[in-house]
Amino acid sequence: MILIENVEVTGLSAAIRGMRNPLDSWAKSDSGYEGNEFKVGEADLDLMRRLREAGTDHRKYLRMIAVYADITAPLYWYKEYDTYKVGTVANSCSTMHTIHKHGINEELFSLDNGYEFSPEQKKVIEDYLALLETLRVNCKSGDETWRALIQLLPEAFNQKRTVMLNYEVLANMYKSRKTHKLNEWVKFCEWIKTLPHSELITGE
Numbered sequence: 001m002i003l004i005e006n007v008e009v010t011g012l013s014a015a016i017r018g019m020r021n022p023l024d025s026w027a028k029s030d031s032g033y034e035g036n037e038f039k040v041g042e043a044d045l046d047l048m049r050r051l052r053e054a055g056t057d058h059r060k061y062l063r064m065i066a067v068y069a070d071i072t073a074p075l076y077w078y079k080e081y082d083t084y085k086v087g088t089v090a091n092s093c094s095t096m097h098t099i100h101k102h103g104i105n106e107e108l109f110s111l112d113n114g115y116e117f118s119p120e121q122k123k124v125i126e127d128y129l130a131l132l133e134t135l136r137v138n139c140k141s142g143d144e145t146w147r148a149l150i151q152l153l154p155e156a157f158n159q160k161r162t163v164m165l166n167y168e169v170l171a172n173m174y175k176s177r178k179t180h181k182l183n184e185w186v187k188f189c190e191w192i193k194t195l196p197h198s199e200l201i202t203g204e
Helices: 012-019 042-054 060-064 075-081 095-101 119-138 144-152 167-177 183-192
Strands: 003-010 032-034 037-039 066-074 089-092 158-166
Touching (some): 012 042, 042 060, 060 167, 066 075, 075 183, 095 144, 119 144, 158 167, 167 183
Antiparallel strands (some): 003 066, 066 158, 089 158
16 A cells, blocks of 8 residues: 655756756746746756756756655555665654554555455454554553564554655656556556656656
């Protein structure tokens, strides 16, 4: 499971100004605000596309286009997401500080993998979640029971993070993960294609 909400894209105006600095070509820029919305002009978009294809040395403007979002995803997905540390920032809901505040049930985990659990396997899962809930009820933040709860928390636990990315980081993610076997990555890359001028990210 992956849920992406509260998306904001900023920095297009500054990125375009910076993109035109090397050749002092600001007068050729045709982008601007229409009301409260920034519109990228055809001349600027054409140059952005050409610089994108010229390689990372020439498309530094992509690093200036920031993307903010709230992402809820399982820990096993974040383990791979965290390999993209350059140009990213994240503030997560704290497992350490809040795991004992809310009841533990199946809804907190990503178990939507299409695999059909047998009755015996379902019983194991139910018993395991019941154990976690028992630990949660009995623990206080920082004590030994709380520590056991943290240690036993499965990789499928869903965590919410507010993240900051940029178009260059997203381009690296898209290239490497668009056909990944985790459906969370496939959905993430589909989301990338909904961003403004996503062709600058995907190259498609």
